[in-house]
Each structure stands twice: as C-alpha cells, then as structure tokens.
Amino acid sequence: MLEKIDLSKKMGKKDFKERMEVLDPELGRLQRACKEKGIPVIIVFEGFGASGKGTMINRLIEPLDPRGFKVYTTQSETLEEHYRPFLWRFWNMMPEKGRISVLDRSWYRILLNDRFDKKTTEKQLGYAFDEIVSFEKLLTDDGVVIIKFFLHISQKEQAKRFKALLDSKETAWRVTEDDKKRNKHFDEFLRINEEMLQKTDRDNAPWHVIEAQDREYAAAKVVSTVVNCLQEAIRAKERRDALPKLPPEESAQIRQDPYRTSALAGVNLNKALDKEEYKARLRDLQARISVLHNEVYKRRIPVILAFEGWDAGGKGGAIKRLTQAMDPRGYEVHPVSAPNDIEKAHHYLWRFWTALPKAGHIAIFDRSWYGRVMVERIEGFCTEEEWRRAYKEINAMEESWANDGAVVLKFWMQIDKEEQERRFKERQENPDKQWKITEEDWRNRAKWDAYEVAVDEMLVHTSTTYAPWIIVEANDKYYARIKVLETVVSAIEKRLK
Amino acid sequence: MLEKIDLSKKMGKKDFKERMEVLDPELGRLQRACKEKGIPVIIVFEGFGASGKGTMINRLIEPLDPRGFKVYTTQSETLEEHYRPFLWRFWNMMPEKGRISVLDRSWYRILLNDRFDKKTTEKQLGYAFDEIVSFEKLLTDDGVVIIKFFLHISQKEQAKRFKALLDSKETAWRVTEDDKKRNKHFDEFLRINEEMLQKTDRDNAPWHVIEAQDREYAAAKVVSTVVNCLQEAIRAKERRDALPKLPPEESAQIRQDPYRTSALAGVNLNKALDKEEYKARLRDLQARISVLHNEVYKRRIPVILAFEGWDAGGKGGAIKRLTQAMDPRGYEVHPVSAPNDIEKAHHYLWRFWTALPKAGHIAIFDRSWYGRVMVERIEGFCTEEEWRRAYKEINAMEESWANDGAVVLKFWMQIDKEEQERRFKERQENPDKQWKITEEDWRNRAKWDAYEVAVDEMLVHTSTTYAPWIIVEANDKYYARIKVLETVVSAIEKRLK
Missing domain, CATH: 3.40.50.300 (P-loop containing nucleotide triphosphate hydrolases)
Structure with missing residues (x-):
C-alpha cells in the first residue's frame, strides 16, 4: 500500500x-x-x-x-x-x-x-x-x-x-x-x-x-x-x-426455548461440610493463601477474582474468608453497584479496565462487569443488541488480562429458591442483618426464572479456558467458602508452576 | 463453555x-x-x-x-x-x-x-x-x-x-x-x-x-x-x-475527491528499450525462467500471476513472452471474461479459488478477480457496498495463498490515453488485428477518468507485502515485457532462497 x-x-x-x-x-x-x-x-x-x-x-x-x-x-x-x-x-x-x-x-x-x-x-x-x-x-x-x-x-x-x-x-x-x-x-x-x-x-x-x-x-x-x-x-x-424506540419486550429479553442449553440444572446443592472440618480446612487454606499472596507479589502475577450469585448467596462471606489471610497492601475489594454519571459517560467496561490493579496485586470484584448480561438485560437498561454482543466483549477483555499473564476466576454462588427465602427471612428478623435486605431484593426474587435463563446463558457463553466460571454449590455456607478458597489456591499454584 | x-x-x-x-x-x-x-x-x-x-x-x-x-x-x-x-x-x-x-x-x-x-x-x-x-x-x-x-x-x-x-x-x-x-x-x-x-x-x-x-x-x-x-x-x-432499489449513482461510484490518494499520477511513461537490447535481455530472461520453472516444480511452490491493465496495454504480449520459455505441462493461462451462469450462482471469488493450480504449477490470469473493483464497480454490476468490501476479501484470498507458500504477483500495464488511441487505430487499420478491437473498447475508453479513479484506489488498497502490485510502464512494449519478466524472475529467485 x-x-x-x-x-x-x-x-x-x-x-x-x-x-x-x-x-x-x-x-x-x-x-x-x-x-x-x-x-x-x-x-x-x-x-x-x-x-x-x-x-x-x-x-x-x-x-x-x-x-x-x-x-x-x-x-x-x-x-x-x-x-x-x-x-x-x-x-x-x-x-x-x-x-x-x-x-x-x-x-x-x-x-x-x-x-x-x-x-x-x-x-x-x-x-x-x-x-x-x-x-x-x-x-x-x-x-x-x-x-x-x-x-x-x-x-x-x-x-x-x-x-x-x-x-x-x-x-x-x-x-x-x-x-x-x-x-x-x-x-x-x-x-x-x-x-x-x-x-x-x-x-x-x-x-x-x-x-x-x-x-x-x-x-x-x-x-x-x-x-x-x-x-x-x-x-x-x-x-x-x-428510529422509533421500541418498548423493551419481555419476550425478547427472555425467550422461552425448549432446547436452551443450561449449566445450573445439573448442580447438586446437597453438598455440605460440618463445622469442625470447615474450621480445620479454612485454617489450612488461609495459611496457604498468605504464602501464595507473597509469591504472587514477588512474581508480579495479576490476580482478578469476580463474585456473582443470587442475592444472599454468600458472596460477602466468601470474600471475607479469602481476604482475612491477605496483606491489605496487596489486594483491593471493589463493591460494584449502578454506574455513576462519569462511568455512564463511558463504555460500560471502562470502570473495570481503569480499576485494574498492578501486576502482583489481587483485585476482588463484589459483583462485576457481568451486570450487563444479568440485571441490565432483565431490567431493559440496555438493548438486546447490546447485551448480546457483551458476551464477546467481556470474553475479549478477560482474554486481554489472561494474555498479560493474569489469573482470572469468576465465581457464581448458587443457592436454590427456598434457601434464598430462608436467608431473606432470617435477615429481616435479625436486627443486625436488616440492612442487608431491601424491597429490591424481593423484587429481584420475583424475577428468579428470568434470571435463571440469563445466568445459564452467561455461564455457557463466558466460561472460557482463560477465565473459567466456577459454580459454587452454596446452600451450605461452609462448603461454599472452602470451595472458593480451594479454587483460588489451586489456580494460583498452577500459575506459579 | x-x-x-x-x-x-x-x-x-x-x-x-x-x-x-x-x-x-x-x-x-x-x-x-x-x-x-x-x-x-x-x-x-x-x-x-x-x-x-x-x-x-x-x-x-x-x-x-x-x-x-x-x-x-x-x-x-x-x-x-x-x-x-x-x-x-x-x-x-x-x-x-x-x-x-x-x-x-x-x-x-x-x-x-x-x-x-x-x-x-x-x-x-x-x-x-x-x-x-x-x-x-x-x-x-x-x-x-x-x-x-x-x-x-x-x-x-x-x-x-x-x-x-x-x-x-x-x-x-x-x-x-x-x-x-x-x-x-x-x-x-x-x-x-x-x-x-x-x-x-x-x-x-x-x-x-x-x-x-x-x-x-x-x-x-x-x-x-x-x-x-x-x-x-x-x-x-x-x-x-x-428495500427500494436505488439506481446506481454515477457520483457514488466515482466520487470527486480533491485529496484522493493516487498511484498512477507519478508514473514515468517515457521509459523505453531499443530492439537490440530487448532481444538480448529477453533471451537471457527466458533461459532463466526455464530453469526456475523446473525448480519451482521440484520445490512445489505455487506461483500465481495476474495481469490487468488498460485495453491494448500489452497484457497478451507480455504473457506470451513469459510462457514461451515454460514447460506447457507446468503452467496454465486463464483468460477471464464475464462469469457464466454457474459462476454467477456462486461467490464472485469462487471461480478463481477453484481454478487454483497444484503447488509447483504456475497460474497466469489474463484479467482476474480485480474485475469486481473495476468494470463491475464502474458499470454498476455490483453495489457500492459490494465493491468496497471486495478490497478486503481479495486481500484475504491472496493472503491465504501466500500463507500456503505461494508467490503472488499482480501486474498493471500502464499506458496513457494517447498511446491507447494510437494502438486502437493501428488495430482497426490492420486486418490481422481487427478482431482485437470492438465497440466496447471505445466505450470503455470514454470512461477513462472513472477507471483511473477506480484503478488508483485498487492499487493502493490491494498492494500488499504478500501480494504486491507492479505498475508496468507500458508505452514502450519492449520495456514493459522486460520489466514483467525481470520481476517474475527476481520474485521466484527470492522465494527459492
């Protein structure tokens, strides 16, 4: 040329x-x-x-x-x-x-x-x-x-x-x-x-x-x-x-498809651990995480962990057990809620890209960029075209991070509808936990079936070799936390080899 | 997934x-x-x-x-x-x-x-x-x-x-x-x-x-x-x-752009060779081509040569001098005219892909897949969207061939308007050459300026590192033929190294 x-x-x-x-x-x-x-x-x-x-x-x-x-x-x-x-x-x-x-x-x-x-x-x-x-x-x-x-x-x-x-x-x-x-x-x-x-x-x-x-x-x-x-x-x-603005069609957001591919259907939620075993394994895993965190810092490996799941699925508890053993100078937890005005004036991935830690630090996202294909999809905050292309955009972003050497893991905290109701009620009845439960949680719960379709599609489209989803059976909190910590430990150990 | x-x-x-x-x-x-x-x-x-x-x-x-x-x-x-x-x-x-x-x-x-x-x-x-x-x-x-x-x-x-x-x-x-x-x-x-x-x-x-x-x-x-x-x-x-069919707009096919990038403007058409020198160099080049053709066959290197140029630009003469020294079992000349019905029922590149020779053979195209961005563009045989995306489609095709190890060269036989007129008239006056000149040639000639815009754009968009265009100064036939043969020889020699 x-x-x-x-x-x-x-x-x-x-x-x-x-x-x-x-x-x-x-x-x-x-x-x-x-x-x-x-x-x-x-x-x-x-x-x-x-x-x-x-x-x-x-x-x-x-x-x-x-x-x-x-x-x-x-x-x-x-x-x-x-x-x-x-x-x-x-x-x-x-x-x-x-x-x-x-x-x-x-x-x-x-x-x-x-x-x-x-x-x-x-x-x-x-x-x-x-x-x-x-x-x-x-x-x-x-x-x-x-x-x-x-x-x-x-x-x-x-x-x-x-x-x-x-x-x-x-x-x-x-x-x-x-x-x-x-x-x-x-x-x-x-x-x-x-x-x-x-x-x-x-x-x-x-x-x-x-x-x-x-x-x-x-x-x-x-x-x-x-x-x-x-x-x-x-x-x-x-x-x-x-162009005329079409009202968001419920049917377009969540189509009923008898052949839809699913990931959640086969999950066994009966897995559990007793308190004694939980305590012993937690102690052991936290000790290993502490050592690995140092190693990750010395070797300048970026670690990016995203937590998603049903409301009251136990994201907070798992993140807490994970960070307890870490040096606070070397990790950051990003709670993600609705974007602010400056974030809205940018691409929806902008706030996640710019929040990226330096290599060697661990970034933990409590909710994440997956809001696009869940809440934004279901509530009609973005168009069908937008959430459909988001799968590829998100995969490309995570691949960039992995190409740069990052460990990228995504956890889906899976509970069933009954367990969620039990936890919601417990929160309402316990004055210390009442702040955790809002009207919106109940409204979201009413859309459980629609969310299930969206989550299934998300898990299938964005679980990749370089950034896998881990479905965590979370009806039992002990089992769930141990699975999260074990997954993080083994992924980092594999990366360090 | x-x-x-x-x-x-x-x-x-x-x-x-x-x-x-x-x-x-x-x-x-x-x-x-x-x-x-x-x-x-x-x-x-x-x-x-x-x-x-x-x-x-x-x-x-x-x-x-x-x-x-x-x-x-x-x-x-x-x-x-x-x-x-x-x-x-x-x-x-x-x-x-x-x-x-x-x-x-x-x-x-x-x-x-x-x-x-x-x-x-x-x-x-x-x-x-x-x-x-x-x-x-x-x-x-x-x-x-x-x-x-x-x-x-x-x-x-x-x-x-x-x-x-x-x-x-x-x-x-x-x-x-x-x-x-x-x-x-x-x-x-x-x-x-x-x-x-x-x-x-x-x-x-x-x-x-x-x-x-x-x-x-x-x-x-x-x-x-x-x-x-x-x-x-x-x-x-x-x-x-x-959708309503829009009539092909002349202005959309060939836009007047004061800043258009060009390749032909700077070409010096005064280059020439005298008959003695031509004969000597031709003999030498043909001898080398004969040797190289064997080598290409033994090493299984595909060679693909496309000839384009103004009517009466001397494509045929150059191809003839090139093939004279080749073993006829090892090359094929494809004269390309309007597609037949079966070709029309396929993608426009289908007939060129399926005509691809086995590695070690030399394929020579007298006119080529570039018809899409010249005659089809100018005559409105395809839409603007179609010829615009053709640049990339053609580049991708030639890159596939180069990835497979092929030598891909494209020659543009460049003459000026006066030289074309001289040759057209000579053909009309010479009974042996009258068959070479038709009413259509004169019609095309009337669209010289439009073609010039299309050719410039084609040369700039599709001259690549893996499949370069060679602009051949062809007012002088001797000079043009020697340049074609020399280019082929040196490209093959480079590839054999």
Missing part, C-alpha cells in the same frame, strides 16, 4: 489559506454538535518519525474549544503501565461522551516503533493485532468515532528533516539513535508499518493515509478528513435517533 | 415423534423457499468422535428433496488437497444459490483432530483462525447461510459408545487408535475444541452446541435449529428484497 502512493502532492499557501477559512469554522461547529449529541471522538496520529504529527495536531486543534478536547502523547511505557495489559493506559485516555481525545501515537506503538526496537515480545505480537481490532470494535459499537491517520513521507524526505533538526542545537535532541536506525533501515520499518495497516484497516475504524511531504497539503487533507468523518458521524447518529 | 453445559437433557420417543411430525414438513417447505429465493445454505457438523454426526445428518436430510442438497465428508486431506491452501477443497463444496451443502466435518478439522494429531503445523495454526473467520464472513456477506453444529458428549459416554462399536466385528474398524487416544486424553482434546469454539463463534456464523448424549433430544434440537435459522434467513432476505 504505502510504497504505491504518489507522494508528490502539493498545495500552495494561498490555496491552503482559502480552504482553511472554510474548514476551520465548520470544524468548530462540528465539535459543538458532537458535544450536544454526546458523540465521543478519538483522533489517532501515527506515521513515520518527523512526518509532522505535532504540526498536524496543532493545526487541527486551532479552531477547537479547548474545554472539549485533550491531547495525549504515547511515549515508551512507564513502570505503572508496564505492570498492566498494554491497552490499560489507552482506556485511561478514553473521551467521555461529547469529548475529543487526540492521540500522538497510540496503541499501535506496540506494533510499530516498539516492535522495530524489539521491545515488543513475540508473545505480545501474537495477540496484539486481535486485541486492537476487538478494542476498536467495542468502542465503535458503543458509538465512539475513531479517526486514524497515518502520516507518510519517503526515506529521503525523512533524512532531510532529521538533518535539519540535527543542524540546530535547539532541536538536535529530538532525533534519537533509534530514529536514525529506523531511517537507515527504512524498508524494513516500512514493511512493519505496511503489515500493521493491512491487518488493522477495518470498516468501523479505517486508516487515512496522509501524503505528508508537503505540510499544507497534509494539513488540509487531515482537517478535511476530520470534517467529513464528523459530518458523517452526526448524520448517522441523527438517523439512529430518528 | 463445553464443560459448563448440562448434558443430562433427554427426550422421550413419543415426544420426539410428535415434534418431528411438525418440523419435517416445515423443513421441506423451507428448502423449497430457499431454492425459490436463491439462498445458499451450508450446514456444518463438528463434534466429538461417536457423538452421532452421521445419525444427525441422516435424520436431518430425511424430509429434504435429494436434488437440492449434497452431503460432503471431510477426511484427512488427499495429495491433490495437500498441494493447495487448506480452504481450497471447501470452496469446491460450496452450494450454488438455492442449494444446501451438508458437511460432515469441515474446515474446522485443521483446528481440531488434525491439530490434536499434530498434523496441523504451527505455522498453519498461526493463520487458520483468521482465514476461517474471513472465509465465513465473505460467504455470509454474500448471502450464504452458515449453520454450525457442535455435538457434545462426555468422556464417559464416548468411551461407552466406542466400546459398543468395538464389541461388534462389523463396526470395530470405525474406532481408530487416534479415536482411543482422544478419548484417553479427553481433557486436552476438550481444551482444543473449546479454544476453537471461542475464537470462531461470530454473529454471522454462530456455533450451536448440541447436547448429544440422548439421540432424540439431539436430533430434535438439530432439526429445530435448522428450521429457525432458515425461517430467519428467509425473513431477512424478504426484508432486503423489499
């Missing part, structure tokens, strides 16, 4: 000025329209060294309201970033609805400079393409507009620009040894860039290659492309908003 | 009979409706050994009209198949519009049994997932319905079924040593199947997991699923057909 492109395009200063007099006010207007319509925009700049990314960004933002955008620069990763999956830092750059993020280099770094400089491992290269494509898909499915530029200059032009920079004391520092190496082996670096462009050019997030030998031509094409993309995005949003 | 599924589902014989009395006639009706609407259907059966694939297929086809479907079985690959990309044999199983192909095992074999048996190479495993996903996407985008079943039984049930087969002389041969090995290492094989299901479950071609412990339940679920999928496919087709 790149080597076929005619780089001789030019634009006179006068012509440039005339065009920008039309484009600049239009861009300002589009920014306001995106804000009003709640459209988040990401503009990515990639390209060869000295191809003018900084200049282009400066020219682009000139007519924009500075309160509505932010420019991020992606350098080599910091230690904070190194101890997390490579996409983590970009989740932190995501624009809220109606805002614009401009990225000077981006998640593509891992496939370009870092790859050429051999900072990207073979293992990372194996999954980075897939993770990037899934990441962009998830964003655009959620209504984010992604505009990706690749600034293209020739080897000769780059050498000329490097020389000009090197000739002045003020700018010489900007040309690194790695830059020179990339210019010297331009063909090889070009091939790496080509491969990246080929594999990541998608309809939902296409690449725009900019002939960047002539700065006026390049700037005019960049601004004009942004204008076109935003105009199209606003038209598309208007078309979507004009 | 698999290990979470409750396999205890059962169905009584009476219940089964009652259901089939409703489903069978409906399935027959749906087959006729698909035929009438020209919907091609592929039904894939995968699953564990002895899970009942054959039984399911027999039960499924019972109510079908035998003239409208065909059952294919995928065994280990034959030598014919081995010398071609792994997808090749499945292109040969593709149903025409309105027909049904039922596949007992499929393209997933490379990721399942062959992988477990270590017949799949690491290299193949690296690209097979992507190729399969692209392949299915290309088919469903073209209106093909793909229904994929995975038949699931437990290790214990499998062992029981193997034993029953082994106990009888008539059926013992059906259980191979590899089958026994897979049963013994069921967990490991299960993990491979899990990974396949996770990576290839897409909205356009989802997996249907069938609990296959109980044959009645399984058969009822299979038939019921096919009925649902076909009903939905017919509804979707009716919705699409009901």
Whole structure:
C-alpha cells in the first residue's frame, strides 16, 4: 500500500489559506454538535518519525474549544503501565461522551516503533493485532468515532528533516539513535508499518493515509478528513435517533426455548461440610493463601477474582474468608453497584479496565462487569443488541488480562429458591442483618426464572479456558467458602508452576 | 463453555415423534423457499468422535428433496488437497444459490483432530483462525447461510459408545487408535475444541452446541435449529428484497475527491528499450525462467500471476513472452471474461479459488478477480457496498495463498490515453488485428477518468507485502515485457532462497 502512493502532492499557501477559512469554522461547529449529541471522538496520529504529527495536531486543534478536547502523547511505557495489559493506559485516555481525545501515537506503538526496537515480545505480537481490532470494535459499537491517520513521507524526505533538526542545537535532541536506525533501515520499518495497516484497516475504524511531504497539503487533507468523518458521524447518529424506540419486550429479553442449553440444572446443592472440618480446612487454606499472596507479589502475577450469585448467596462471606489471610497492601475489594454519571459517560467496561490493579496485586470484584448480561438485560437498561454482543466483549477483555499473564476466576454462588427465602427471612428478623435486605431484593426474587435463563446463558457463553466460571454449590455456607478458597489456591499454584 | 453445559437433557420417543411430525414438513417447505429465493445454505457438523454426526445428518436430510442438497465428508486431506491452501477443497463444496451443502466435518478439522494429531503445523495454526473467520464472513456477506453444529458428549459416554462399536466385528474398524487416544486424553482434546469454539463463534456464523448424549433430544434440537435459522434467513432476505432499489449513482461510484490518494499520477511513461537490447535481455530472461520453472516444480511452490491493465496495454504480449520459455505441462493461462451462469450462482471469488493450480504449477490470469473493483464497480454490476468490501476479501484470498507458500504477483500495464488511441487505430487499420478491437473498447475508453479513479484506489488498497502490485510502464512494449519478466524472475529467485 504505502510504497504505491504518489507522494508528490502539493498545495500552495494561498490555496491552503482559502480552504482553511472554510474548514476551520465548520470544524468548530462540528465539535459543538458532537458535544450536544454526546458523540465521543478519538483522533489517532501515527506515521513515520518527523512526518509532522505535532504540526498536524496543532493545526487541527486551532479552531477547537479547548474545554472539549485533550491531547495525549504515547511515549515508551512507564513502570505503572508496564505492570498492566498494554491497552490499560489507552482506556485511561478514553473521551467521555461529547469529548475529543487526540492521540500522538497510540496503541499501535506496540506494533510499530516498539516492535522495530524489539521491545515488543513475540508473545505480545501474537495477540496484539486481535486485541486492537476487538478494542476498536467495542468502542465503535458503543458509538465512539475513531479517526486514524497515518502520516507518510519517503526515506529521503525523512533524512532531510532529521538533518535539519540535527543542524540546530535547539532541536538536535529530538532525533534519537533509534530514529536514525529506523531511517537507515527504512524498508524494513516500512514493511512493519505496511503489515500493521493491512491487518488493522477495518470498516468501523479505517486508516487515512496522509501524503505528508508537503505540510499544507497534509494539513488540509487531515482537517478535511476530520470534517467529513464528523459530518458523517452526526448524520448517522441523527438517523439512529430518528428510529422509533421500541418498548423493551419481555419476550425478547427472555425467550422461552425448549432446547436452551443450561449449566445450573445439573448442580447438586446437597453438598455440605460440618463445622469442625470447615474450621480445620479454612485454617489450612488461609495459611496457604498468605504464602501464595507473597509469591504472587514477588512474581508480579495479576490476580482478578469476580463474585456473582443470587442475592444472599454468600458472596460477602466468601470474600471475607479469602481476604482475612491477605496483606491489605496487596489486594483491593471493589463493591460494584449502578454506574455513576462519569462511568455512564463511558463504555460500560471502562470502570473495570481503569480499576485494574498492578501486576502482583489481587483485585476482588463484589459483583462485576457481568451486570450487563444479568440485571441490565432483565431490567431493559440496555438493548438486546447490546447485551448480546457483551458476551464477546467481556470474553475479549478477560482474554486481554489472561494474555498479560493474569489469573482470572469468576465465581457464581448458587443457592436454590427456598434457601434464598430462608436467608431473606432470617435477615429481616435479625436486627443486625436488616440492612442487608431491601424491597429490591424481593423484587429481584420475583424475577428468579428470568434470571435463571440469563445466568445459564452467561455461564455457557463466558466460561472460557482463560477465565473459567466456577459454580459454587452454596446452600451450605461452609462448603461454599472452602470451595472458593480451594479454587483460588489451586489456580494460583498452577500459575506459579 | 463445553464443560459448563448440562448434558443430562433427554427426550422421550413419543415426544420426539410428535415434534418431528411438525418440523419435517416445515423443513421441506423451507428448502423449497430457499431454492425459490436463491439462498445458499451450508450446514456444518463438528463434534466429538461417536457423538452421532452421521445419525444427525441422516435424520436431518430425511424430509429434504435429494436434488437440492449434497452431503460432503471431510477426511484427512488427499495429495491433490495437500498441494493447495487448506480452504481450497471447501470452496469446491460450496452450494450454488438455492442449494444446501451438508458437511460432515469441515474446515474446522485443521483446528481440531488434525491439530490434536499434530498434523496441523504451527505455522498453519498461526493463520487458520483468521482465514476461517474471513472465509465465513465473505460467504455470509454474500448471502450464504452458515449453520454450525457442535455435538457434545462426555468422556464417559464416548468411551461407552466406542466400546459398543468395538464389541461388534462389523463396526470395530470405525474406532481408530487416534479415536482411543482422544478419548484417553479427553481433557486436552476438550481444551482444543473449546479454544476453537471461542475464537470462531461470530454473529454471522454462530456455533450451536448440541447436547448429544440422548439421540432424540439431539436430533430434535438439530432439526429445530435448522428450521429457525432458515425461517430467519428467509425473513431477512424478504426484508432486503423489499428495500427500494436505488439506481446506481454515477457520483457514488466515482466520487470527486480533491485529496484522493493516487498511484498512477507519478508514473514515468517515457521509459523505453531499443530492439537490440530487448532481444538480448529477453533471451537471457527466458533461459532463466526455464530453469526456475523446473525448480519451482521440484520445490512445489505455487506461483500465481495476474495481469490487468488498460485495453491494448500489452497484457497478451507480455504473457506470451513469459510462457514461451515454460514447460506447457507446468503452467496454465486463464483468460477471464464475464462469469457464466454457474459462476454467477456462486461467490464472485469462487471461480478463481477453484481454478487454483497444484503447488509447483504456475497460474497466469489474463484479467482476474480485480474485475469486481473495476468494470463491475464502474458499470454498476455490483453495489457500492459490494465493491468496497471486495478490497478486503481479495486481500484475504491472496493472503491465504501466500500463507500456503505461494508467490503472488499482480501486474498493471500502464499506458496513457494517447498511446491507447494510437494502438486502437493501428488495430482497426490492420486486418490481422481487427478482431482485437470492438465497440466496447471505445466505450470503455470514454470512461477513462472513472477507471483511473477506480484503478488508483485498487492499487493502493490491494498492494500488499504478500501480494504486491507492479505498475508496468507500458508505452514502450519492449520495456514493459522486460520489466514483467525481470520481476517474475527476481520474485521466484527470492522465494527459492
């Protein structure tokens, strides 16, 4: 692709000025329209060294309201970033609805400079393409507009620009040894860039290659492309908003299917432990967890545990027994409830990605990202299309974590309807536990059958080799807690081997 | 996913009979409706050994009209198949519009049994997932319905079924040593199947997991699923057909874009060779091609050359000089014109896939699959959506070939408008060449500017590292022919190293 492109395009200063007099006010207007319509925009700049990314960004933002955008620069990763999956830092750059993020280099770094400089491992290269494509898909499915530029200059032009920079004391520092190496082996670096462009050019997030030998031509094409993309995005949003809103159909949320695949039906809830045995095993397991927690920290292994289950299923009790033996500096419990306003202005997975602990720490989620396919599905807080694609989005997220070396386990605390009623009543009658039970718990209980369909589907679609669900038979609390602790211990031990 | 599924589902014989009395006639009706609407259907059966694939297929086809479907079985690959990309044999199983192909095992074999048996190479495993996903996407985008079943039984049930087969002389041969090995290492094989299901479950071609412990339940679920999928496919087709047909807009086919990226603009057409030099270099190059052709055959390297260019650009002359030195048993020239009826009843790439030579042979296409993004685009023979997605479909096809070790080169014979006119007139005036020039050539010539936009876009979007375009400056025939031969020689030599 790149080597076929005619780089001789030019634009006179006068012509440039005339065009920008039309484009600049239009861009300002589009920014306001995106804000009003709640459209988040990401503009990515990639390209060869000295191809003018900084200049282009400066020219682009000139007519924009500075309160509505932010420019991020992606350098080599910091230690904070190194101890997390490579996409983590970009989740932190995501624009809220109606805002614009401009990225000077981006998640593509891992496939370009870092790859050429051999900072990207073979293992990372194996999954980075897939993770990037899934990441962009998830964003655009959620209504984010992604505009990706690749600034293209020739080897000769780059050498000329490097020389000009090197000739002045003020700018010489900007040309690194790695830059020179990339210019010297331009063909090889070009091939790496080509491969990246080929594999990541998608309809939902296409690449725009900019002939960047002539700065006026390049700037005019960049601004004009942004204008076109935003105009199209606003038209598309208007078309979507004009569609009649269908009321959430109960039947669409939970279909009666005589052949539905299930996971919960076969669970034996009679499993139990007596108090003596429970105490002895708990002591033993907690001692092992304490040792493993140290080991996990030293070896920098991320551990992510999610707890879901029926109300009163015993999540809290299990988490408590798990953390009792841990060093509080090395774990964090995240109680998850309805998203706040800032979280609502982002992708629903954003709050979980950004909460990701550093490698070596243990993150425990009391309820989790699975709310999307349970409560949000059942209550109609999201559309059928949204919860249906969530299975794949969630799998992709957990796979990213596992690719980064994380232990990811998900526990479903399973009790039956009678046991739940017993526990609800016990809570109501016990003044110390009354706070634990609300009207909403009873309302949810009335939807038990619908939840059962949703949970079955969730367990089947999202139990993966890299992030399995563990169904915990939890009618007996002792048995349940021991099973949780044993599973965590054996998964960590396996990972440490 | 698999290990979470409750396999205890059962169905009584009476219940089964009652259901089939409703489903069978409906399935027959749906087959006729698909035929009438020209919907091609592929039904894939995968699953564990002895899970009942054959039984399911027999039960499924019972109510079908035998003239409208065909059952294919995928065994280990034959030598014919081995010398071609792994997808090749499945292109040969593709149903025409309105027909049904039922596949007992499929393209997933490379990721399942062959992988477990270590017949799949690491290299193949690296690209097979992507190729399969692209392949299915290309088919469903073209209106093909793909229904994929995975038949699931437990290790214990499998062992029981193997034993029953082994106990009888008539059926013992059906259980191979590899089958026994897979049963013994069921967990490991299960993990491979899990990974396949996770990576290839897409909205356009989802997996249907069938609990296959109980044959009645399984058969009822299979038939019921096919009925649902076909009903939905017919509804979707009716919705699409009901949309108002927009007349092809000239402006939509060829947009005027002041910033369009181009490849042809910078080409220097003054390059030329004198007759003496031409003759000497031609002799030398043809001698080398003769040697290389032998080498290519011995090393089993597939070579695929496509020729495109302006009318009278000199494709024929270049191909003639190229083949003069080759052993006629080792190459084939495919002149490509408008598709015939059978070709039209398939995906537009089908005729090129099925024409693929065995490794070691050289395939030369005089015009090619690029018709889609040139003549079909300009004449409105396909929709904008279709030619736009063709860039990626074509890249994926050529990448499959390159992954299989092929040398893939594409030549664009570039002349200017004046040179074309000169050649057209020469043809008209020369009685021996008059057959080469038709009214259509003059009509195409009138659309030169539109073609130029389409060709530029094609060259930029489909010149890849694995299958580059070579723009041949062809105003001078001598120069053009030598450039073609030299390029072929050096690409093959590079590949032989």
